Amino acid sequence: MSELNNIALEILGNGKGILAADESTATMTKRLESVNVQSNAENRLRFRETLFSSGGMSECIGGVILYDETIKQTTSKKIKIPELISSMGSHPGIKVDTGAKVLAGSPNEKITEGLDGLRERLKEYYKLGAKFTKWRGVYTISKNHPSELSIQSNAHALARYAALVQECNMVPIVEPEVLMDGDHSAKDCLNKTSEVIKKCFDELILHKVELKGVILKPNMILAGTKSTNKISSEKVAKLTLECLKSSVPSEVPGIAFLSGGQSEIESTENLNLINQLNKTNFIMSYSYGRALQQSALKFWSKNIEDVEGTQKVFNHRAKMNTLAAQGKWSKEIEN
């Protein structure tokens, strides 16, 4: 088990964070089309290879979450993608769930699928070089949601997933994402997120998952996107810490937040304040998708040949978040 604990610490130690580049083909197609780039396997690889070979990787990125297509791809220089990531001093990881589907019995909610055949798929990914994995459960907040059914069934799936991943000697990222969508208050987000995370750990413990070899990937505590009562970054940090202190067992080595639709600056600023106020022993870092890639994607879409220019944009964002993961970021150093 100390081996899994070491991997978790290598991924998140010293201000390092995770690049979540595991968008499914459908999601990546949306992202590419939003900047007028055609989505095909070659373009998806081209953008991702540009990020994975950038200088910021060795200093800032401890792990990269890949999608099934990408972990099997080879770069323009004929290097296997997991090998490229390892050569940059980072760990390759893989998304192993097969997506969130309508939850029978509660048609407005989702249950994440992918447990059937998972043990075999994990062995294949391990052979391809994966050192850690991701599974995302998704929850919405409204008057009656998340329902007990959604909280319970997603926690059960996350725990069965995590147990299988550790059996295969990889670190499971457990991601229960309470979405920002809606007009709920930050207080509602705090209560619901705490309930969801507690239930996840109850199930992880029941399924004999070693908590020292787990990374939690939660949302920050925010008011809903349609709420008229937005809260300050300082309040976000305080409520997020309150939530995690009361719901995460102390054995868990690290927490890596998702960005969930926050802007790049917002997610950096909030992470920075969380670290400035953090009095727990948990490492608090990032596992960002959009908040690490948005500006780089925009730049790249207009300058596809300009690898260095794209990497410069990405390196900056990675550096800002790595500073934030140590509570050392400030607005002034953004420019």
Ligand code: 13P
């Ligand atoms: P975002 O940071 O864009 O929310 O993506 C993180 C992720 O991996 C969601 O599953």
